[in-house]
Amino acid sequence: MSEAAIIDGKAFAAGLRERVAKVAADFEAQAGRKAGLAVVLVGEDPASQVYVRNKNKQTVACGMNSFEHKLPAETPEADLLALVEKLNADPAVDGILVQLPLPAHMNEQKVIATINPDKDVDGFHVVNVGRLATGLPGFVPCTPLGCTMLLKDRLGSLSGLNAVVIGRSNIVGKPMAQLLLRENCTVTIAHSRTQNLPEVVRGADIVIAAVGQPEMVKQDWIKPGATVIDVGMNRLPPPEGETKGKLVGDVDFAGASKVAGSITPVPGGVGPMTIAVLLRNTIVAAHRNAGVTLDESAV
Ligand SMILES: Nc1nc2c(c(=O)[nH]1)N[C@@H](CN(C=O)c1ccc(C(=O)N[C@@H](CCC(=O)O)C(=O)O)cc1)CN2
Numbered sequence: 001m002s003e004a005a006i007i008d009g010k011a012f013a014a015g016l017r018e019r020v021a022k023v024a025a026d027f028e029a030q031a032g033r034k035a036g037l038a039v040v041l042v043g044e045d046p047a048s049q050v051y052v053r054n055k056n057k058q059t060v061a062c063g064m065n066s067f068e069h070k071l072p073a074e075t076p077e078a079d080l081l082a083l084v085e086k087l088n089a090d091p092a093v094d095g096i097l098v099q100l101p102l103p104a105h106m107n108e109q110k111v112i113a114t115i116n117p118d119k120d121v122d123g124f125h126v127v128n129v130g131r132l133a134t135g136l137p138g139f140v141p142c143t144p145l146g147c148t149m150l151l152k153d154r155l156g157s158l159s160g161l162n163a164v165v166i167g168r169s170n171i172v173g174k175p176m177a178q179l180l181l182r183e184n185c186t187v188t189i190a191h192s193r194t195q196n197l198p199e200v201v202r203g204a205d206i207v208i209a210a211v212g213q214p215e216m217v218k219q220d221w222i223k224p225g226a227t228v229i230d231v232g233m234n235r236l237p238p239p240e241g242e243t244k245g246k247l248v249g250d251v252d253f254a255g256a257s258k259v260a261g262s263i264t265p266v267p268g269g270v271g272p273m274t275i276a277v278l279l280r281n282t283i284v285a286a287h288r289n290a291g292v293t294l295d296e297s298a299v
Pocket residue numbers: 051097098099100101122142143233247266267268269270271272273274275
């Protein structure tokens with residue numbers, strides 16, 4: 001049996017950023033200003049600090065303005081809400097992203113609900129959730145939209161394929177299922193109470209693993225030739241004498257690669273798509289906010 005083809009998310013993301021940069025330059029010429037993304041970080045979570053730094057660097061590299069707001073972990077929720085309101089009213093800001101997770105004393109839903117849905121480039125606001133569910137134009141969460149782009153690039157049409165999404169989070173599992181439905185897949189959402197999960201997954205032409213359990217999906221769960229998208233990012237405990245553990249996904253990559261037709265690695269698969277799609281959503285938001293025409297399907 002031949003090994004699965006590797007879906008190179010890092011390379012695809014680089015191509016998407018190039019397309020965004022071209023569209024951002026055209027936008028600046030037409031609108032007479034740069035598109036702008038505001039990113040808010042509350043606290044000092046080390047992983048979040050890295051993601052926010054990368055968002056800032058990649059936004060600027062694409063020719064857009066990046067407005068970074070860093071607040072101490074103990075900031076009162078009301079202050080964060082006031083900042084979001086200020087960004088809602090700022091015409092230089094096309095997209096607003098509040099980095100998650102927030103400190104425990106803050107209500108994430110309340111914060112997201114304060115963002116203007118037309119600047120909600122994360123696609124987390126209930127208005128955008130509703131738009132996705134009803135087929136209206138809005139913003140779609142970056143990670144699942146990135147997975148869909150990788151799938152369509154690999155498979156072309158997804159119509160009629162059986163897709164199993166393992167995980168039902170608001171950020172990945174549920175929007176992922178909606179996007180696959182939009183592509184005319186037959187979609188199953190599996191979760192911790194699903195019975196006979198291996199058997200359910202064995203029926204899938206497309207497997208999306210977004211469950212947060214290191215290497216849970218095993219070789220014998222995969223239908224031969226299936227396309228496997230691993231959204232998991234789990235840091236294993238460091239080996240003795242070392243400080244950093246290995247980063248693994250939710251799929252046993254070595255095993256699944258022996259059976260799957262194609263598979264995303266971790267790192268270098270879905271992860272890099274998250275920020276590239278954020279930049280894509282931001283340039284789309286800028287066009288909509290400024291009333292400048294854009295063929296959104298081309299970016
Ligand atoms: N407001 C948001 N918060 C969070 C989101 C989000 O989409 N919006 N997603 C994640 C974190 N995230 C971006 O914010 C993110 C995660 C992972 C990657 C990535 O490129 N991962 C690399 C590996 C990185 C490593 O070595 O640690 C990969 O998979 O190759 C980018 C962005 C939670 N919060």
